[in-house]
Amino acid sequence: MNRITENTRRILGELPEGVELLVAGKGRTADELMAAVEGGARIIGQNYVQAAEPAIRAIGNLVQWHFIGHLQRNKAKRAVELFQMIETVDSIELACELDKRCAGIGLIMPVLIEVNSARESRKAGVFPEDVVALTRGIASLPNVRLMGLMTMGPLARAAGECRPFFSGTRRLFDEIDSLALPHVQMKYLSMGMTDTYKIAIREGANIIRIGRGIFGER
Numbered sequence: 470m471n472r473i474t475e476n477t478r479r480i481l482g483e484l485p486e487g488v489e490l491l492v493a494g495k496g497r498t499a500d501e502l503m504a505a506v507e508g509g510a511r512i513i514g515q516n517y518v519q520a521a522e523p524a525i526r527a528i529g530n531l532v533q534w535h536f537i538g539h540l541q542r543n544k545a546k547r548a549v550e551l552f553q554m555i556e557t558v559d560s561i562e563l564a565c566e567l568d569k570r571c572a573g574i575g576l577i578m579p580v581l582i583e584v585n586s587a588r589e590s591r592k593a594g595v596f597p598e599d600v601v602a603l604t605r606g607i608a609s610l611p612n613v614r615l616m617g618l619m620t621m622g623p624l625a626r627a628a629g630e631c632r633p634f635f636s637g638t639r640r641l642f643d644e645i646d647s648l649a650l651p652h653v654q655m656k657y658l659s660m661g662m663t664d665t666y667k668i669a670i671r672e673g674a675n676i677i678r679i680g681r682g683i684f685g686e687r
C-alpha cells in the first residue's frame with residue numbers, strides 16, 4: 470500500500486469516536502491527496518484558494534474542502550464557491566464579505582473563528598478577549614453560520630507547551646456555547662497538528678489537522 474494511504478489509515482484508526490481528521494493539503498498534488506482519500510480521509514484543508522483549484526477539480530465531492538489559510542477579502546467569492554467550511558474567519562469585515570458572497574449564490578456557509586490563542590503579534594487570528602464580540606457580529610449575518618473555533622497554538626515550541634493554549638480555546642468554546650446565541654451552533658473545535666494532535670484531542674479538539682504526519686516533510 471502507498472505510504473500516504475497507510476499513514477492516513479493508521480491515524481484514522483487511532484482517533485477516538487467523534488474526532489475527525491482534516492488532511493492539511495498545502496503543497497501536495499492531487500495524486501498525493503487522492504492517496505489519503507483512499508486511506509479514508511474525508512476532509513481536506515487548503516491554505517490558498519487558487520492553488521487548491523486543481524485538486525478540488527480532480528477530487529471534488531469525494532471529500533469536504535475546508536479553507537484553513539488566511540483568507541483575503543478579494544478571494545471570498547471564489548472561496549465560497551469551492552469550500553464547504555471556512556475555518557479561519559478573523560474579522561467582521563471578512564465575515565460580512567463571506568455573507569454577501571454566500572447570499573449571492575443562495576447558500577449558508579459554516580465558519581469557525583480562528584483564535585490567536587498564544588497572542589502572538591505576527592500570527593493570524595483573533596485575540597481570545599475579542600472572540601465573543603466577533604461571535605455576536607457573525608451571529609447577526611444570515612448567510613454564515615458560526616459552528617466553532619480553530620486555533621494553531623504557538624509555533625516552534627515543545628508540543629506540551631501547546632496545552633494551555635488548547636485548553637484556553639476549549640474554555641472559550643464552552644463559554645460561547647453557554648451564551649446560546651441564536652444562529653450560533655458550537656460544534657467544532659479544530660486544534661492540533663502532526664506534533665500536537667494527541668494533546669489537542671485530550672483538550673477537547675474534534676477536528677485535528679495533519680499534514681506532515683501523513684505526507685512526510687514538505
Ligand SMILES: *Cc1c(COP(=O)(O)O)cnc(C)c1O
Nearest residue numbers: 493537662663678679680681682
Ligand atoms: C500545514 C497546516 C497544518 C498541518 O501541519 P503539520 O505540522 O504538517 O501537520 C495544520 N493547520 C494549518 C492551518 C496548516 O497550515
